[in-house]
Amino acid sequence: MGETKPAGKKKVPLFAIIQGATYKNLRHECAQRIVELDFPGYGIGGLMIGEPSLLTNEMVLTVNQVIPEKNLRYLMGCGYPEDILEAVALGVDLFDCVLPTRNGRTGMAFTSHGKIVIKASRYSTDIAPLDKKCNCYTCLNFSRAYLRHLFNTGEALAGRLVSYHNIYFYTKLMSEIRNHIKKGTFSGFSKRMLRKYDFRNS
Numbered sequence: 529m530g531e532t533k534p535a536g537k538k539k540v541p542l543f544a545i546i547q548g549a550t551y552k553n554l555r556h557e558c559a560q561r562i563v564e565l566d567f568p569g570y571g572i573g574g575l576m577i578g579e580p581s582l583l584t585n586e587m588v589l590t591v592n593q594v595i596p597e598k599n600l601r602y603l604m605g606c607g608y609p610e611d612i613l614e615a616v617a618l619g620v621d622l623f624d625c626v627l628p629t630r631n632g633r634t635g636m637a638f639t640s641h642g643k644i645v646i647k648a649s650r651y652s653t654d655i656a657p658l659d660k661k662c663n664c665y666t667c668l669n670f671s672r673a674y675l676r677h678l679f680n681t682g683e684a685l686a687g688r689l690v691s692y693h694n695i696y697f698y699t700k701l702m703s704e705i706r707n708h709i710k711k712g713t714f715s716g717f718s719k720r721m722l723r724k725y726d727f728r729n730s
């Protein structure tokens with residue numbers, strides 16, 4: 529059951545998805561039964577849909593205590609930078625989420641100093657980039673005022689440029705997480721970031 533399956537010419541790992549809503553006993557039983565079937569990786573599904581983050585973390589921890597360390601753990605639909613940092617601490621390896629592009633299309637940028645809603649009037653004459661600490665194409669080439677102008681005139685480029693920045697922001701965050709895990713400094717890094725980020729509630 530755990531072998532790879534062909535997808536066109538390439539072989540890709542087949543993941544099973546563990547369910548069980550927010551019932552600890554059902555999550556545990558589902559994880560045990562699916563792990564017995566021996567897949568290369570496991571999706572953790574049915575979470576990140578508005579339940580309290582403490583409950584999410586409890587379910588993720590329950591499942592990850594069953595999944596062997598050699599297998600990949602993928603938390604489906606996660607999420608905000610804070611969610612990712614908390615899930616990594618619980619042993620999750622992979623994530624996917626629409627947030628960087630969905631929010632980018634409506635003008636919300638994830639930045640190193642918090643959330644920016646670029647359509648706000650206070651950015652109308654702001655010649656700074658979205659994020660002064662960012663080296664992405666958008667931040668190196670366009671000002672906040674110009675991005676706001678693109679949104680206000682209905683230019684499709686507006687959503688693309690902010691989405692590009694957001695994806696760059698997430699890619700950099702994941703790169704930093706990997707580097708800190710390798711150096712054994714993830715815990716301190718995560719605490720610093722969690723004190724700094726408040727995207728979930730802002």
Ligand SMILES: [Zn+2]
Pocket residue numbers: 658659662663664665666667668693694696
């Ligand atoms: Zn940027």
